Amino acid sequence: MELSKSANNDLTDDEQSLFVELPGPPVTAVVRSTNIWIIEWLPQNEQRTGRLLHEWMQEHRPGWSLYSSCEHKDEVLSSIEHATRKAKKYGMIPVLHLEAHGNEMCLGLPNDNGNAEELTWHELIEPLQRLNLVTRCNLVLVVAACIGFAGIKAFVRGPRAPAVALIGPSAPIMSGDLFSWTKEFYKLWMAGNSSFSDIAANATGKAGEVSFAWEPFAVLAYDAMAKQVIISMRPDEQLKQVNRFRQRMAEENRFSAEEIENRLSLITPSLQVNVIQRLWDEMFMIDLYPENRERFGVDWSREFEMISVSKCLNRGT
Numbered sequence: 001m002e003l004s005k006s007a008n009n010d011l012t013d014d015e016q017s018l019f020v021e022l023p024g025p026p027v028t029a030v031v032r033s034t035n036i037w038i039i040e041w042l043p044q045n046e047q048r049t050g051r052l053l054h055e056w057m058q059e060h061r062p063g064w065s066l067y068s069s070c071e072h073k074d075e076v077l078s079s080i081e082h083a084t085r086k087a088k089k090y091g092m093i094p095v096l097h098l099e100a101h102g103n104e105m106c107l108g109l110p111n112d113n114g115n116a117e118e119l120t121w122h123e124l125i126e127p128l129q130r131l132n133l134v135t136r137c138n139l140v141l142v143v144a145a146c147i148g149f150a151g152i153k154a155f156v157r158g159p160r161a162p163a164v165a166l167i168g169p170s171a172p173i174m175s176g177d178l179f180s181w182t183k184e185f186y187k188l189w190m191a192g193n194s195s196f197s198d199i200a201a202n203a204t205g206k207a208g209e210v211s212f213a214w215e216p217f218a219v220l221a222y223d224a225m226a227k228q229v230i231i232s233m234r235p236d237e238q239l240k241q242v243n244r245f246r247q248r249m250a251e252e253n254r255f256s257a258e259e260i261e262n263r264l265s266l267i268t269p270s271l272q273v274n275v276i277q278r279l280w281d282e283m284f285m286i287d288l289y290p291e292n293r294e295r296f297g298v299d300w301s302r303e304f305e306m307i308s309v310s311k312c313l314n315r316g317t
Contacts, residue, residue: 041099105121200213
């Protein structure tokens with residue numbers, strides 16, 4: 001699927017109504033986990049909240065958490081790779097807990113020269129994809145950083161999902177409040193709660209004014225993909241797409257004008273459906289683990305049919 005860079009990415013009122021009616025992915029996905037992998041990247045002169053969290057977990061559930069203290073971003077990435085190797089070797093399915101400073105663009109920390117050392121959300125995507133792959137798409141990412149939830153914006157990139165869900169504060173937060181929330185979150189989890197979304201909501205309620213968000217990655221990816229499909233099926237976007245294909249084939253100078261038009265006539269929505277279905281199945285590893293279809297599956301042929309019918313009705317055809 002290809003969209004013009006100038007395409008209007010805002011849905012019309014009719015398109016928004018259509019988007020809301022689409023079936024979408026399963027509402028909730030069962031997530032398995034075996035332990036907590038805490039990575040702390042904080043200045044030495046600050047309270048080591050990650051270590052305190054690990055020590056608290058050791059008192060309540062010995063051996064449940066593993067702790068890694070990092071001074072540089074390379075050590076953060078190395079710790080994630082270490083978790084990936086352990087997960088692959090022992091079948092471990094960790095919840096990855098990042099304890100760091102951050103903003104909408106990155107995690108960060110002053111380095112030895114006093115300059116800011118940044119680990120961008122984009123730099124985290126591939127390491128997280130590798131870890132999520134060995135967990136069979138069960139990786140939950142807890143970002144205990146100021147505006148940690150901003151990281152989800154960078155994650156809609158294939159071919160594999162970098163996590164099944166992200167949890168983090170949706171607004172600036174003090175370290176003390178952050179520590180209180182994380183303890184409450186893991187306390188509820190240890191008590192036998194199985195739903196991460198429920199745990200996040202309950203922990204938020206019990207930790208006072210702290211605002212935390214739980215974002216299933218399948219919902220985020222679906223929203224982005226479905227909106228792109230709806231926009232791509234506007235008549236003007238369809239025409240732009242055909243013209244781009246026509247220009248590309250003409251530049252290749254391999255086909256006559258008549259053959260180019262014949263090939264363009266074969267472009268149908270079904271071809272687009274197949275591409276989108278493949279991308280989706282690879283994103284959530286359904287191609288590798290068919291059982292993931294129950295957790296994340298979307299029938300894109302049904303989505304396309306609903307969009308096509310709606311577009312035709314709106315055009316009065």
